[in-house]
Every structure is written in C-alpha cells, then in structure tokens.
Amino acid sequence: MLSKNTAPNLKVREPMTDAQLLMTITIAIFVAMYGLAMIFMGGGFLRTQQLFDLLNDNAALIIVSCSLTIVMIGGGINISVGGVIGLTVMACALFLNDIGIQNSGLCIFLTLLLALGIGLAFGLLQGFLISYLDIQPFIVTLAGMFLARGLTTILSVNPVKVTHEGFLTLVKTKATISWLGYTAKNGNLIPAKLEIGAIVALAVVLLVYLMLRYAQLGRHIYAVGGNQQSALMLGINVKRTRFMTYLISGLLSGLAGFVFLMHKPAGNASVAMRSEMDAIAASIIGGTLLTGGVGNVIGTFFGAMILATIQKIIALSPLNESWWQEMANGAMLGLFIMLQSVILSNRGKRGKAKVQAAGRE
Amino acid sequence: MSMIKRVRKSGGLGQLLIPLVAMGILLLFNLFRDPGFYAIGVAVNNSGNRVLTGNIISIIDSASELAIIAMGMTLVTAACGGQDISVGAVGTIAGSIFVKALKGFSSINLGTVLLALLACCLVTVLFKLFNGTLVSVFRIQPMIATLILFSCGRSIAYWIVGSATPQIDSPIISAMGMTIPGIPIPTPIFGVILVGALLALIFRFTTLRLYTESVGVNEGAARLNGINPILIKLLSFVILGLCVAVAGVIGTCRMGQVSHKTLLIDIEMDAILAVAIGGNSLGGGRFKISGSILGAYIIQMLTTTLLAMRVDPVNIKAYKAVVIIIIVMAGSPVVKNRLTTLWNRRRSGGLHAASGRG
C-alpha cells in the first residue's frame, strides 16, 4: 500500500480550510450586499467613487481591524486601540498647531513619528504586562483604554482643529483616477478620488497579509494562537511572539490615528469611540476566531467593508438613524458568530468521530 | 477541629488582602490629604427631604449600580470563565422597558411600578438567557457572545421607547432613585443591600456557590458528580440579568429619564474591573462576591477622591488606569513568584551562610 504512494504533488489544489471558507463567505456577502445596493439604490453606488469613499471614510478602521486581527490570531485581545487612536489624533493635532517649524515636510514627518511613538509606547507597556507578567489581556488593555482616553482629555477637553497649512494641504491631496470617474450632468468628467489614508490602509492590509503569510514572526503568531503548548514544544519563543503582537497592534493603532487625522483634521475627546468593538466585529466577520490561530487579514478587510457598507446603505436610506445601523451591525455579527459556531462544531464532530472510530478498532 | 476552623478564618482573607489594602491606602490617603473628606452633614434636597450629605455617602450611593452589576458579573465569571460586556446595554433596555411600561399605565403608583419592574426583569432575563445559551450550549466565548448585545443593545433600548430621553416624573420614581421622604439615606444603597441580602440568602439556602465553583474549576468533574454545567451557566446569566434589571431601574429613577446614550455607560468595563480588583480570577472558579463589592467601592472611591482633588472629571480615567495597573500587577502570579523567591532567598541567605560555616 505504501509503495503505491506517489510523490506528494505540490500542484495539488488543497481543499478549502474552514478559515478560507469563512473568509469566502464574508467576501461573497460583501459582493452580494454591494451588488444589491447597486441594483436597488442605484445612484452613488453605481459610481466607483462610492467604493472609494468607503475606503476614505474607513481607512483608520481598516488599519485597527488589521491590528486586532493580528492580536486575535495570537490568542489575545486588545480593546485599547480606539483609545490610542483618540489620543494620537489629539496629540498630533496639538503638536501640529504648536510646533512652529516652517518646513512643513519635516513637521508632518515629526507628527507621524509622534503618532507611531504613542502607539509604540502603548504596545510596549501592554505587551510587557500581558506576555511577561502574565496578566489577563482584557484587563491590561482595558486599563490601556482608560489611560489613553484620560490622557486625551488631559491634553485638551475642547475639540482642536488643525490649522497647520502644510498638513491641511496633505489632507486635501488625493489620488485622482480619471478613467474610473464619471461624467456629470453638465458634461464635466469628475475623476474618482482616493485619499492618502485609504492608500495607506490598503498598503497596511497588504503588508500585514505578507507578514502573516511569509514572515517567520507571522507563522509563529499562528502557531502560538493555535496551541500555545505545542508552539513551546516546537521551539517557538511564545512570550516574545505574544509580546510582538501587542507591539505591532500598538504601532498600527498609532498609524491609524495619523490616518484618521488626515481624513478629519481635528481632535476631540470622542474620536474613534468604541472603534475597538467595531474592529473586533470586523475581524470576527472576516473569519478570525477569538480563540486564536485562525484568521486572515483579507477577510478582516472585507469584514470592515461590510460594516462600512451597512453604514452607507443606512445613511442613504429612509432609516437614516444611528440605532438602525447598530442593530444591523449586531445582526450581522450575530449571524457570523452562529455561522462560525456551526462550522466549528461540525469540525469538532468530525475530529471526534475519527478518534472514536480509531479507539474502537 | 478547632484548628481546622482557625485555619479557615485566616485563609479566607487571602483573596481580599489586595483590595483591602488598596481600600485602606485610599482611606488613609484621604485622611492625610483632607480630614474634612469624611465629613457627613444633613441638608434639604430639592424635594424637601432631609438627606445625609458628604463624600462617603456619595461614594456609597453612586457605586450602587456598579456594585449590583458586579455581584452578578462575579457569578457569570465564576461559572463561565468569561465576562459579559453587554450589561450596560441590557441595563438600558431594562430602563426603557420600565419607562415604556409606566407610560402605558394610566397612573404611576406602587402597583404599576412593581408591575413595570417585573416586566423589565422578565425582558432582561430573556436577553441574558440568549447570551447564556450561546455560552453554555453553543460554547461561544462569553465576550463574543455578549458583543452582539453590546453593539446593538442601546439601539434596541431606543427602539423600545421610541425617543431619545423619555422622562418619567413621580414621587415614587424620585423616592426610588434618590431618597424616600423621612429616610435620610439614599435609596439606591438599600438596593445594594437588598440584592446582596438576596444573594446571601440564595447562597445560604441553595447549593449555588458549590455548584458554580465546581463548574468553573472543573466542568467535567462537576458533571461526573451529577451537576449539570449548562443549567448552572444559564442560572448565572439569569441572576446577572436580574441584577442588571435592578441596576437599570435604579439608574433610570435616579435621572428621572432613560437616556440610551448615557445610562450605565461603560459600566461593563467597571464591573469587570471590580470583579478583578476583588481578587477573583477572570478565568472562573472560586469567587468572593464581597471582593467584587469591595472592588466596586474602590473604583468609586478612587473617582470621588480624584474629583475631590479637583481633577477634571473627564481626566479621571487616566489616573484610574494607573491605579488599576498597579493593583493587577500586585496580583500577577509572575510578580508574586518573583517576590516570594526574592524573599525566601533573602531569608535563607543568612541561614545558608550560617550552615556553610558549620
């Protein structure tokens, strides 16, 4: 029997794993939802600009969702990301207004450094407490959220509008793609516009995807989230790997803050309020499991886009009230949680049946 | 026998040591900072009642909702090894049902208030059973299972009452939310005592504590001893549901209105903190309700202390975070082990030196 065994063929198409199945469902639902919106709502949805606007408006959410996906794949949770965004936005806005350096390129660079620095500081602190002192991630990042929100209001209770000219120019800078535009009624061609933040967000999705897929660290994160004990036995530095997930998460939160500021150049105490839960929801809808080891940042991207599309559809519909949107979000989340539960319990049953069949031999 | 009892008494304190020390430090800090902090006075409030005033009264009063929810949260944590993050949202639903029911009645009297209370208990318990089923039968982690209601519960509350901040005005309502004429102590404090006493009675007259701890520590072994883990988990959610209903109603009566945006806002986070500060493991198992209540008052004490130090209310979170990090670090097993080995080394170091010479 063994002699007949042919060489493992690298070209064989592997059957879809549960994670891929979950992600495919997410993408399908996004496409269906967007398609239905095009058919029934028409108007803006028929233009590329609508899709671009979803990206423009939700760039920060996409970035933090990626960061949360990394942490969740590693088996952790981080609920401080919204707070860190809020803090970063406020700090950067104040910094830009007070800096007084004429060279706007340098200014913007320093602001970016500040944003990343704040994120890094939170990542370092939380990562250390969680992985090296073994304190529960939920409590540590909850404290992190309180700290960030508190620091935000210590910096300024009142909203701060960015007045720095150089930065405002950056805010207005958009990539224009004319062939994706449309012709207005008066015959003018209006090109589709993509903000820098959206481009950054797409780049982050791509980079995180590559990191999780091709970097040793990424694979270690999956291993640690899949089974911490096994990971240890396979010679992986579990503590450092967990630490790195929080570090990256912090950095990305800082970056998300900067991107947020590029979209809306003003800081205030309620910036990105509760966005951590939106990010968790986006990750879960995208097929990431809170139990760790399973997930994909592409799925997360579509998860965030689903939430954004719901928001847009409701905003354009007669139901334009925030509570409708929250209900739709909740329903969508409930649907996906049930879906995952069913798929996973089926997998569990398959595994068990196998063991029992073997045990009976 | 007598020795056994003695050990039990001293052993019981272990879990409460850190929260008690934290509370002690806060109390001492305030004593040195401003002895007037503890002054208690009598004043006449808007509705003409003589009421007790002072920081201590205000701490105990305003922590009521948190203390009540923390009690229920402790049970869910112990049985399921996870936390419910939808308590604030569901509490708001409870408030909305309460208001909606009262608006439906022609008048607000004791009877209709009780009926409304009953209705909102029923509805919250149903919501909690939904969460509990996801957790116990479908084995979804509590945080994820309750994330659904966390994100849409407040909208459901809004949808129930149909407007932003419906008001209810009645002497009964203000008696429930503030003070009863003739009694100078704020009513919510009695709410905490009532819920605490009921729980104490439940623990006294049922085996809930033993069953819950057994399920939390070792679900499989509990099942082999005839306990049904699913029922116990559901029950913990039902009790949390009742706590949430009471807290929601107290919060609503306190304001005389239900505001789905601000009622019990962020209380889920504080309740989980209270459970953790009380020395309870967030991974389930043995628990002390008294620890969580203490945790709730520590959180409120901290807030009030900071307010008394003229910290801007919006900035309080930052200071709170620092204190929380210090408390959880003190409870971290890694830190404890390090300290123990350091301590032992220092103590045995002398011994070794002595024996080395001999």
Added chain:
Amino acid sequence: MQGDVVLSMRGICKEFPGTKALKNVDFTLRRGEIHALMGENGAGKSTLIKVLTGVYEKDGGSIHVDGIEGETHIHSPQDAQNAGISTVYQEITLCPNLTVAENMFIGRMEGPVVHWKDYDKRAASILTGLGIPARPRQALSSCSLAVQQMVAIARAVDMNCKVLILDEPTSSLDEKEVEMLFTLMRDLRGRGVGIIFVTHFLEQVYAVSDRITVLRNGELVGEYAVKDLPQVELVAKMMGKALDDMAQLEQFDQKKAPGQDVVYEAERLASVNTKPFDFRIRKGEVNGFTGLLGSGRSESVRAIFGADRVTGGRIRVKGKDKKIASPHDAMKSGIGYLPEDRKRDGIIADLSVRDNIILAMQVMKGFFHPMSRAEMAKFVDEYVAALNIKTASSETPVGSLSGGNQQKVILARWLLTHPDYLILDEPTRGIDVGTKLEIQKLVLKLAEENMSITFISSEIEEMLRTCSRLIVMRDSNIVGELTGDELTQAQVMKTIAGGGAEA
C-alpha cells in the same frame, strides 16, 4: 561505551513528594533498534521518558549520548533536542492550524522570511522518502491522527535525531494506521535511528520491537531480547511474579460469598465508546474488570455510570427498570463512581477538601437543601479520620494534597452517599503501597457490609485479593469471566494475553 550504543542511562533516580518514582534504573539503547519500554501504570515509564526529554530533572544517575563527550545534561526539552533526542507524544504536539510543511519546520526556520517553496519542496522530499501519505500544503488538521503522528516523526528525523521516543503512538490509531507507522519505524531503524517505543499493546511490541526493557514500581526488572521472552512471561514480569510463583500463588479465601439479589443488571448496554455488553452484579459482590489499558475496561464502567453518552441497552437496578443517561441518574439509582483519571475527572483542584468530600452527597440532597456547616464538618471530620486523610485542614485546596490523599478524598465523597453499588476505576494508581493496602481492606470491608463493588486495577494481584469475579476484556470485548478456582494470576494472564499465551 560500546560502539553501537547511542544512549545509556545509568542509575537514574527520581523522587516525588511521597513516592520514589525511579529507583536506580538503567536503560541502554543501541543504534538501529526498536526498544520497547514496558510496565504497568506507575511503573515509571513515563517518568523515565520525562527525565530523558528534560521535562523532569533527575535526582541521581547519569545520561550518556553517543557523540557527546562526557555526561549529557538535559534540563529542558530544548536541551534534549539539541542532544539529538526527539519525542513524539501520544497527544499530538503540533499546531493543527498550520500546514504539514510548516509543522515540520516551524521553530527552526532560518531568517525572518519564510521561503514557502523551499520548505514545501524539502517537506515533499522527506515525506516521499519516508512514505508518509501527506501533502506539504495540506492543513495538519485535515490529516488523520496517524499521519499527524508521522509528520511529527518526520520533523524529528529531519532534525537528525539519534534517539526517537514514541510515547504511546498507537493508542488512537486503527490497524491499518498502526501498520503504516510500523513500516515507518522499521525504515528508520534501517537508517540507524534508535527508537524507544512505549506502548500498552503486547501484540504490537512483538510485531515491531527487537528488545524489551521492563520496569515495575520504579525499578528495573530486566532487559530482554524479544525472541527470548514469550508474551505470557512478559505479562508476568510486568505484573511482578515469576511464572512458577504464579502457579502456586494461593487465593485469598476470606472473601465472603456474595448474596443472591442482583443489584445492577445491564443488557446490551452501549455508549459512544463501547460495544454493547451484558453485565450484572449481586449484593455484596466485588467484581473486577481486567485487561490491559485500552482494552475497554474503563469505558465499560463509564457507560454503567452514564458518564459517556449511552446509545442503547436495558438497565435494571434492584429488579426495577431504570434509565441511566447521566451521572445524576446513576447517583439517584445508588451508584457511585471513582474515575480513572483523578486529576481530570475526579478532584476539583481549587476547591477545599471539605467541598470535595461533600460534593456528591450535596448533589444527591438537591439544590435547595444545602448542608449546614456543622453537618459538613461532622461528615468531613468523620471521614478524614476514618480514611486517615492527611491534610492540614478541611479548607486546604485538594489539589495541594498528595495523590493518595486526593484519592481518599474522592473515596470519602462516594462513601458518604452510601451507594448500593460503587465503581472504583484504578483507585490505587500512583499511590504508595500503604494506602493501596488500606484501600483494598476498605473494599473488602464494604463488601461485607453488603455494598456491591466493581474494582479495576492494573495490578492483577490486587484484584485477586479483592474480587470474587473477574471480567477479562481485550479490544473492547469481554473475552472471559473468571470465578472461584480460575482466579489465579496464571489464568488471568493467559486470558489477557489470549491466543499468544500458549506460545
């Protein structure tokens, strides 16, 4: 050191609080041999393996590995790997969410970037070379357990291990899969790898091994070539009696004759983990289920207690039809059950000795009838004294007690409910000799008081001393029932060993 010896362990000692797990044990492994390590539970096999793999630190003795000058010091699993010692455990210690190739290379990849194509190619060539039917890019969770085990072996082989430890690798594999594994083992033997094979299955030992080392009670019994040691003699060595002794071994005759009333009766009882079987026990009778580990003895009693999902069968308790679908049903019918795995299913580690003792009785009394403190204290004090449980106080968490005392706590838990029928699955496993005797005496005393008891133990002698009837199981089937004069070690072993015994 001889030229072909790859591993030699000399005078290994290991002590745990209360027990000496290993007493001066020697073990020698040669290049290109499959060496079976045999012994019943508590014999010290797993302790020896854990010392070798760095999970435990040894208290005495030395380890030499071929190619390493002087003594080899192993303090962690990492040290063991570096010394060329790889282990494949019974529970798969790979990551199910990664691919086959990743599981083979993760944790020892070079550089920050993973070159998938290279690793996949290398994995493919190793898998082909070893004849393992897995694809490199396949998710590990989609492989059968056998293949997962083989992937773990492939990882070890690629790490150039000299010593490969297979700890119960076959316990969850079917026959075909076992055969595949054996083919792989023989192949590795041909390449000069020394393989330590730990198993409970006698046939498998004879199918694949070259040499056998037997341990008993933490001591070395001996090292034998397979061809010199017939199966029945191996069983005798594991059980601890020379064949001649066994024939002469007298049966304890102070056992009381059981009564005539049938207390419990099952017809074609089956659970998700058993084949249908019949069973009955009389009042005051002590019976035993015997057979090697994995023979289905524990699964059978779990079915009786309703611990696994029952799939069929009729049950009568004291003549009345009963439905026992859950442990609670069984308890209501007067059945108690001390589970095989004390840590996993028995104790509730964080709870106090008191709570652990009164738990079952409390459940019987019902949710609304909690026992008073005084009542609990009375019972707990009574049973702590009666069973001589050594604990600092009744508030001590049971997890901090020694194994023997933990077991007594669980015994106390069930005695407190005064069951008509008590099932004891390995009550003496991993506890010291004194406590073992205490428990045996207790069983006889309880039977005298008309309690029916099922007693399961890996030590035949113990069962002969206590049981008046032995049900022998092999491969989930009841293969014999011994009573009266048949209750001798020789007969039991013959029945356990089955066809091979005559050889």
